[in-house]
Amino acid sequence: MPSIKSRAPIVFGALLAGWMLIPTASALAQTPxxxxxxxxxxxxxxxxxxxxxxxxxxxxxxxxxxxxxxxxxxxxxxxxxxxxxxxxxxxxxxxxxxxxxxxxxxxxxxxxxxxxx
Ligand SMILES: [Cu+2]
Structure with a gap:
């Protein structure tokens, strides 16, 4: 059974992935x-x-x-x-x-x- 500690990198990874979507969205808004x-x-x-x-x-x-x-x-x-x-x-x-x-x-x-x- 994974402990809370070993799950932390997964949660962090998911947060990072979500954050990385933001620049993509703003790049679309700037389509010339x-x-x-x-x-x-x-x-x-x-x-x-x-x-x-x-x-x-x-x-x-x-x-x-x-x-x-x-x-x-x-x-x-x-x-x-x-x-x-x-x-x-x-x-x-x-x-x-x-x-x-x-x-x-x-x-x-x-x-x-x-x-x-
Ligand atoms: Cu045609």
Missing amino acids: VFALTIKDHKFEPTELEVPAGQKIELQVKNLDPTPEEFESHSLRREKVIPGGQQATIYIGPLSAGRYEFFGEFNPKTARGAVVAK
Whole structure:
């Protein structure tokens, strides 16, 4: 039967694990936000520079009256944004590099890239 003394490290370990969740939660609250706009079936900006190695929040606002689908194979994301609406897409943490995206409904004009540095 374990004595109180031998359990102490387990209790301490559990407390430490709980405490370690706090920085994780505050890191999530600090997720940097980047805005992308769709207008006339084009993305603006066409190149979005973001920090590598951390989660990013993309806010994509569709100013066109028609729906658009944000699609990226390299980011493994696709999301339909109805006309006049906004969508939030979380990406990353990304390795440094270039990640192309496009509007699936207007792939010839709606093109862009996320550049992680
Ligand atoms: Cu798609």
